[in-house]
Amino acid sequence: MGVSDGSSLVQMCIVKVAQNIDLLERKVLNLPVSLLKDLLPHLNIYYLDRIETAAATKGISTSVIWAKIWRDLDQTWRWRSKSAPLTQDWKQRCLERLFHMLMFTQVRRAGSYLSNLSDSSILSMTVKHVRVLSLNTSSKNICRLASGDLRPILSALETGVTSLRLLDVNALFKHGRKYVLFILHRLLDHGSVREVVLRRNPDSSFLRWLMSRHRGPQGSSETSHADGHCSVEHDGELEEPAAKRLALDVEEHPEVLCSEFSSFSSPADHCPKGQIQSLDFEVSKCEILTTVSHILPTWVCLHTLHLHSDWLIQEEEMSVLVQSLRRLFLNPGCSLTDLSVSHVCGHTHVISVLRACPTLLSLSLEICPPADRNAHGQQTHFSQSKELCLEKLSVKSTGPMSVKCFLPALTCAHKLTSLHLTGVHMSSRFFHTLAESNPLLKVLNLEDVNLADYHREILPFLEYSVLEDLSLKDCRLLDKCAVKKDFLLPFVEALKGVSSLQSLTLAQNRLASGVIEIANLFSGCRPSKITTLDLSSNFILPAELLEFAQLLETCRPVQRLTLDLRFNPLDRDPEVKGQALRKLIPYCNILTDDWDSRSTMADHISVM
Structure with missing residues (x-):
């Protein structure tokens, strides 16, 4: 058979077991951990879902496998970071995406993760994991959800979906307005949807209908005058004049459609009215x-x-x-x-x-x-x-x-x-106000704010702050420093005094060689406890990064550090860059990239 070694034979056996997992499911759980790990990537999503709980008892996580499937489904995926976020629920994200692709567009059956599975079985499995339902111009099959065959799928969506994204309602209506309104009515009024995201202005009648979902289930009195519509029986497709009349009735009384699709409710029923709690729209x-x-x-x-x-x-x-x-x-x-x-x-x-x-x-x-x-107008003030x-x-x-x-x-x-x-112009009173009036401030994020003239205000503010997250992005911190150390050294000491600080962002501040002073955050008798440090876009050269790494190697951060080094010209000396990264890896999760600093003058000038 051309088998040259034992490992190839093992692989052949694993593939064979995966192909017959329907017969061997109970037995595979007795496999050694190493073999079980090798088997899981060959299973389709149905059996991967069934086996993962038992695999977890043996210390095996399926998260990496679900993440791999996600990347296969999402062709726009760009994997920039060195490690995946540990908190990401890849399974839910993956199955939710798979549902949308199969239901509304198309899905490539290239991977083993869909082998031996019918469309209906995939829909039945994935629909349980849909929390955010997105309907856009490509959702040509949305009307299928109103059909008898897929009503169990719609019922499952009613139970699980909490957020609805409508990206172009007018385009959706072209596929069948009454069907779309019926589906939205079931999701919003009978279902669990509490959040709606609406893009591209719809017609005003639909917007009024959507915004009437504000009184909640207790507002049943609003539907009490619709009894006449509930007793109407509809056979087949409506004639054009009746269809127009129905559309108007449905805008006011969606229970008209619930009586037409009678498997959901009887003619005597009154539909509840939804309770949208979050609305995001153009x-x-x-x-x-x-x-x-x-x-x-x-x-x-x-x-x-x-x-x-x-x-x-x-x-x-x-x-x-x-x-x-x-x-x-x-x-x-x-x-x-x-x-x-x-x-x-x-x-x-x-x-x-x-x-x-x-x-x-x-x-x-x-x-x-x-x-x-001069058009500022009179300033408004609060009473004391x-x-x-x-x-x-x-x-x-x-x-x-x-x-x-x-x-x-x-x-x-x-x-x-x-x-x-x-983008706000600063005032000398700003940091004084924060210190005096906002003692609970934990997150301060300043972006495109010129702080070059406010060094004297920043340092005393930090002395008494309880910040956990400080971001000073593109704040021209060093623009007026003849010697960078004159500000960076006291700045770093002040930051070390903020014992609550966990995240520090200094992106786009032209630190360059100043990054060496930043390493002092982790030195001395009271080193900083930050776990996230963003030094991206600071024109840090490989030699400067190497010196920074050597200092960290000596100081050693209290906790493992997530270090963002993207968009720095580290490609200028790949060998020195490699030396620096090797020194940092034992202490840092490094976010880096393959940015070509020489490819465009604009990129170079932006960080000069």
Whole structure:
């Protein structure tokens, strides 16, 4: 047979066992651990799922196998890191992706993981693992879910799916509007979906229907006037005039469809109304002024609202939105805690939104300030007695905006634990305010913020902070340093004094040779306890990395360190780079890449 050694014979036996696993399933669990490990990659997903619990009792994890299947399914996969995230549930992610491919598009049967499995058996197995259901323009087979053959699959989706992503509703409706509405009704009203992501503005009638899913199951009175529709029997396809009439009825009373697809509910049944708690969607100007502003004040079950737009939300629309939010928060039953709005015009909306939503826990605004700096308007202030519940604040500015515009909010947010600022002009009062008013701050993320003139403010702030995550990305830390050590040495000492610090990001700060001073984080009698260090895009050369590695070899971090070295010109000397990495590997999980620093002048200039 051409067998040259024992290992080849073993491999042949393993393949044979995998092909007959239906007969040998109970016996394979008695195999030695080494043979069982070799067998698992040859099993299809059905038997891999059945055997993994027993394999776990022998200390064998199937996570690597599921990750390999995932990479085979996802042709856009790019494996950049040296090691997979240990917390990733590869099995769930893999089977969820496989369901979408088989149900809505197509799947290549190239791997052994699908051998001897029919489409129906794959769907029945994978549907149990679908938590996020994504429907987009390629979902041509969505109407199959309304058919009798696949209604058990739809029932399983109702039970398991908690998040629904609708990427182009108008395109989906072209496949059959009443079928799509029926499926959405089952998922939203009868199912477990509480989160909806909506992209590409749908027609206004569907948006109104979707946003009416806000009263929850207790709102059954809204369907009480639909009894006349429930007794209607439908045989076969509807004629065109009746179909149009049905579409209008379904927008208001989805139980019309539930009576047509009678296997789900009897004509006498009243359908519950769903309770969307998280909505993330693209919104147009007219939708803010009409649909959103009218529905929002009554949407007391809504916990999270993210509004995106490709156009600038002007003062008029923002004013209407803020008034709607104020009316919602005046309701004692209001549940909204997380709000995000993009492309807002103006400087003072951080304050105006927080005044309207005093119990909000998380706020994220992307602000596009007007070019006219005189158009700032009158600054809004909180009263001294006003205290916010705010715990997380994120402000991204795409134009000239000073942090002074929302310092009053920081002074009243004593429970703030996370602050993320991008593109904001700094003020000398900023770090003083954080130290005085935000003693619980654990996460500080500053990006594209010029800190070159604020070294004296940074150091005393760190002395009294309880930060766990500090990110200073593209903050021009060393731009005005004649000698880098003059700032880096006291900066590193201050960081070592923050005993709670676990993650430090210094990407895009032109550290270069300054990386050697950063190594002092792990030296001395009180070394830093950080476990994540991001030094990417700092123009660190191989010789500088080698000296950094030698210092770490001497100091040895208290805990294993995840070290990000991507987008540094380490290709300038591959031999020295290799020496440095070999010294770091015993103490670090290294994130690196094959970036070619000479391939483009733009890349080079960006880190000079």
